[in-house]
Amino acid sequence: MINALQNTKLLSTTICVFLVFQMLWAKPDAFKDSNPCIHSYHLEDFFDFCDTCGCGSSGGSMGYGTGLNNYFIGVRYIGQQYRSRDGIFNDSPWITENFNTMQVWGNVPITKRAILNVIVPYQQHNRVLPDQTEQKINGLGDISVLAFYDLLKRTPDSIISITPEHYFQIGAGVKAPTGKYDRANNTGSVNPSFQVGNGSWDYIAAMNYGFTYRNWGISTLLNYTFKTENPKQYQFGNQLNYGINAFKTYYISDLALTPILGIAGEHFEANKEYGAAVPNTKGSVFLGKVSLEASYNRIALGLAGMVPISQQLNNNKVELKHRLSVYVNINL
């Protein structure tokens, strides 16, 4: 009964959040276009370019969840550093770009087996151009909403179980073009991903599988984002993310410490403009991950670092340096 009450509360919060989004999208002067989807809900005249890094803010291979707890709400910070060539030559100067994403995220139970996953990102990016001018952009990023269904569910307190406890979730959802594209960011030929949103409605299919045995565990994730053409007839390439993590939980009185080791990968198809593939836009990156989660009662604090093991992004014109993530969650 208490659980049900709690769920209702959370749900109403979620509804509120959605209503706010709806209001944000419904910018009056955007209604002049006939296409109800793409044109009506945009904040600004944003278009193209956001292939690999900046706006892939939702989950990517960092995951839509923590892989440890099924239900939570919290905040997560993701810091990414890239460098990209400012120019078309082999020796064109590198520019360092910092992509900072602050997310409100949650995995909220809807029914006994259905989970609503929401990620609302706020982006703050900066880079220093070769002439030493600094460019900063910030704003609401692209919001994603997914529904997961537990095909296989762990029983609570599985730690005392003597047989492996498996879980298996499948999910689907959308990524809305709530992030804004600013044309001015695209002067010059530096990394075109320096944007807070990619301008399109994208569709996500996801699945998570894992098991725990005593205090050991494995978690895996696989998700695919189908990206659509945005109002400026630019279409970002579809994206495949995967990851596998191994962890062990140590208990020190009320504190649970979980070190996690993992690998993850991201694969991007070529972007398209006016239906034709754009050169130097596909790529992939394979990463190693080290992470630690500490939880006390219902509070979980997580730290994760990711470094590329191998990569080939934008024909090597863009390089991922590292990713860092910190989150504080309240487990439900």
Next chain:
Amino acid sequence: MKLNLISTAILFSLIMVGCSSNDTTTDQLTGSGSISIKYDNGYNGNDLIIGAANSANSNGENLTITRLSYIVSNFRLVNSTGEEYVFPKDESYFVISQEADLDNVVLPEIPAGEYTTLKFGVGVDQEKYLQGAEGQGDFLALAESHHMMWSWQAGYKFLNFEGSFTSEIVTDDTEFKIHMGSHGSSLDNYKEVTLALQTNVRVSDEMDSSIHLKIDAAKILVSSNNIQLTEKSVIMVDEVKSPQIAVNVTEMFEVDHIHNGDGHN
């Protein structure tokens, strides 16, 4: 719980509303727009910097370039149905100069459409030259001010490539000068370049676009024809080497990328 399910369903339908019609609008390109062509000079894959030493070419020659200028002309664009648009000839002569930062050719009022191929000439064609000094308009003065003329009788320099070099044999830093042109009307070195665009360039009233060309100046010496500076370091009026260089120059242009809409450089 049932209530929750229903609310969720409503929420999702709210989000998805309207997203089903993802019509691919085959938009009409109407009116006209400008196409700019950026000549981004490089040397063997690296950026070309005036006065900076470059890596050795396949002849073992290390070049330091102090001047790279050339004339491009007679711009034409072929559209997706195969029709060729010829940019007005009188306005179709440009100097590209590394030292003067002249690297952008802007062609205004190109009829709306999708173009698949860019064609242009390197140098000044005989037809134009035979119009006499008056027929050259402002271009004569422009060419003169950028060291692209010998004299009116001798004609235009289509390429002015200067600097210094060393090689295994020539160990002292030695000046080189390559001035290639048509030498009046006796030797015609005007050549044309045809570049297929890997992405169609689109232009309309709403859309100015750009073609970013990557130039490999190393090909001036080493391409279809192999020109050794060690053998001859000043090439001006040379009935053998000048035509060979003219051919090499046509091979130094490559399309790097297309930027459709809101032309960047």
